[in-house]
Amino acid sequence: MPQNQAIAFDALPGTITAYLAAHRDADIAAQLGLFAADAAVVDEGHTHTGTTAIAAWMNRSAGAYTYTITPIAAEQSGEGDYTVTQHLAGDFPGGVVDLRFRFTLRAGLIRRLVIEP
Numbered sequence: 001m002p003q004n005q006a007i008a009f010d011a012l013p014g015t016i017t018a019y020l021a022a023h024r025d026a027d028i029a030a031q032l033g034l035f036a037a038d039a040a041v042v043d044e045g046h047t048h049t050g051t052t053a054i055a056a057w058m059n060r061s062a063g064a065y066t067y068t069i070t071p072i073a074a075e076q077s078g079e080g081d082y083t084v085t086q087h088l089a090g091d092f093p094g095g096v097v098d099l100r101f102r103f104t105l106r107a108g109l110i111r112r113l114v115i116e117p
Helices: 014-024 028-032 051-062
Strands: 035-043 044-048 067-080 081-090 097-108 109-116
Touching: 014 028, 014 067, 014 081, 014 097, 014 109, 028 051, 035 051, 044 051
Parallel strands: 035 109
Antiparallel strands: 035 044, 067 081, 081 097, 097 109
C-alpha cells in the first residue's frame, strides 16, 4: 500500500472506530479495552506505556477540558498503520486544533497511539 493513502472512515478497522467513539464519549473503560497490555500512547511529548499508565493518562486528560471532536480525514500508511485527523473545538488554550491520531494495530488491538498536531 502506498504511503498515506486516503481511505473512507467506514474502511477503518473496527478497533479504531470503537476507540474514536469511546474517546468522543469519554468512556475510559471502553477505550482501555482496545489497547494491548504493552501498548504505548504518546501525547504532548510524553510516552505512557502499559494499560496502567495509559489509564492514568486518560483519567488526567478526561477532565482537563471540554471539547467536541469531529473526524475530518483518515489514511492508511501500511499494514496496521492508520492516521485519523480530528478537529477539536473547546475551552482549551487556542480553542481549536486539528490533531492526528496515528494508530498502530497488532492482533486487533492498539499497540501504539501517537497524538500530535
